[in-house]
Amino acid sequence: MLRFAIPVVVLLGLLALLGIGLRLDPREVPSPLIGKMAPAFDLPNLDGSARITPLDLQGRPVLVNFFASWCAGCQVEHPVLMKLAREYGVEIVGIDYKDTREAAEQWLARHGNPYRIIVADALGQAGLDWGVYGVPETFVLSADGRVVYKQIGPMTDAAWRDKIAPLLAQGSASR
């Protein structure tokens, strides 16, 4: 009567799977871009007065933050970005993803502007090339323009402290 033992065998397989699952973090999506040069783009800034390319981001480490006025997670991370920009003087480049100029300007007027440069990616082309799953996402670029880290979802104090601040410190030290 071995067939009555089938359920127990299936259970064992399932439990093993769940046990492995416990050790994995579903929010950690590795980016194939890590260690590579930031993907190219040539887009206007938010008020349309200049065009921005990755060359404008080189020479110092920067954070590249994909955001949008329609994104709820962006409001969650916004205070953290404001703090990074004001208190730590971190240079943050915002890429306004699939958004309109009016909406973004109003949103920034209401919540504050942590960005040194804002790139308007109205159609989401840059987002596609950078492999953005959903806003907000934040990339850390080294001074020579390579992607060194990717934060998926809202920026948090913990992510800044444990992951990003050490990377930036290394970046400036090696320079």
Add this chain to the structure above:
Amino acid sequence: MAEIGHYALILALAVAIAQGVLPVLGYWRGDQRLLGIGVSGAQTQFALVVLAYAALSLAFVDNDFSLTYVASNSHSQLPLIYRLSAVWGAHEGSLLMWLLMLTGWGFAVSLSSRRLPPDIAALVLATMGAISVGFLLFMLATSNPFERQFPVPAEGRDLNPLLQDPGLIIHPPMLYMGYVGFSVAFSFAMAALITGKLDLAWARWTRPWTTTAWLFLTMGITLGSWWAYNELGWGGWWFWDPVENASFMPWLVGTALIHSLAVTEKRGVLKSWTVLLAILAFALSLLGTFLVRSGVLVSVHAFATDPARGVFILAFLTIVLGAALLLYAWRAPRLVSDGAVQLVSREGLLLLNNVFLVAAAAAVLIGTLYPLVIDALGLGKISVGPPYFNAIFLPLMVPLAVLVGLSARIGWKRAKLGEALWSLRWVALTTLIAAVLLPYVLERSFAWLAIAGTALSVWLMIGALLDVTHRVRSRRDRWQGLRSIPAATWGMTLAHFGLGVWTLGVTYAGLFSVEKDVRLGPGQSAEIGAYTFTFQGTEHREGANYQSDLGTVFVERSGQPIATLNPEKRLYPSQRSVMTESAVDHNPRRDLYVALGEPIGDADWALRLYYKPFMRMVWFGGVLMFFGGILAASDRRYRLERSALNAPVTSAQTAAT
């Protein structure tokens, strides 16, 4: 006061251990006094957990922010009703509610234990005691809601605004009642495996408990879907989210269990299968708990997660399910069926129904766990979305719907397929005509999916009524015939009819919904079909613990005013979160739905407008199934005293499925 609650839980743990161990010892030694501890243990344990629950509720009422749990999930400005429902608003408290329900079910079983043989009652209660040992240990070790903190914060962090909604007051308790209720069927299955006795009486004891758990789960899922539609502002009613799937899998298996129990009661076959389903239904409930609280899957519902909790639940799953399935592997071969199953017979069709339901549950399980499998194998991260589930799940539902009508006209034991089909010719013809006409009349469409969906729905609704009409016609005195129909048959009829109504809703809301994202300034309007939505602008309002922008939208149909809708955007300062309160005008025929997006410019807003035909039918179908469950569980024959149980039963009493 909080310490009293904490002590009560520790005492409850001691009682649960006694309740889990001593009756089994009593059964082994044939000691009646030890057997009796099952009943007294279940009752004492329930009283202790009620005390603990009351202590936590009181802490919320008193705004006792020295309790970490209260401080994290309440606020002095929070209305009292939400302070009471905040008790189950997060992980620790919702576990306490789980436990309250588990011991409540145990208490209910102990009250009706007079109708059971003492050894069965004792073994059932011992199993429930053992389950509660696990949950009590889990709470006390990793998730104690009575933990104090110092210094005491002056103000709480407030309940998640998503949960500040009437739907959320009743949705989790209903769902937990369902989840936990399957522990009773599970315990009966354990008792049957241990004693080796699985007869008509066993099936009859187990059925009302299973049906009751199922009806709560049905209502819980329905309410959850309704809440997501109203509150999340996405305009959808089912997202195939892992947490939704976690409640849906036990529902599917529980539905299969209800049907296979009917076969076991009526024909004495499928015994080991029924026992396996009873184990699986509860196993999936536990698995759901694991998935929701361990953080292995990403979900919109995610509880605050903690790997230690995941490890604990996994260990608990291993022990409970491992023991149950080992016992099954060892003892189930002894549960001999009293005959064979013919495919063309009511039990044959019910077995087919079971196959489809379990296959559907397995498909949902695979879809839910697939991202985890891929991740575990190191192949990357993927997510399985609604396209997979719809493609796999809906085709499995089609044969189920067809079976409902068919099984109404097929007898038990052995039947002639041809006769049954012939007797359904008028029903089939009516169904076909309705299926071609209805989509055109209602939505001006001849889409084949609409025709197929309508056909299934009409077939289900008429098929559901066949059992009743047949019973009435078979009597000379029709009124007598109607009155002789047992509650169980009415329950089945109502639940199957509800499935038909649900199918109608899913078909039309799924195929003919219109959705529009528009930017409107005050006085501007947008149109969907014959409906004109005119935006009147927004005004600022102050709520009890939030600020809001309240929009006003006039809806007209061909110039006739129909409704004024007030969608709302709320900001909860204490949690810094924004909530969308959509506004819906509904009647059975259609929903008109407006959600406020973001403000654009000075007075313009992004608005999302929907027209959804027959949307209400989706939930109304669920409500009908719920009431069908109540009727079925209330059937007289389940309340017979023990002496009358093994007496021959009349056909009117058992024929209901």
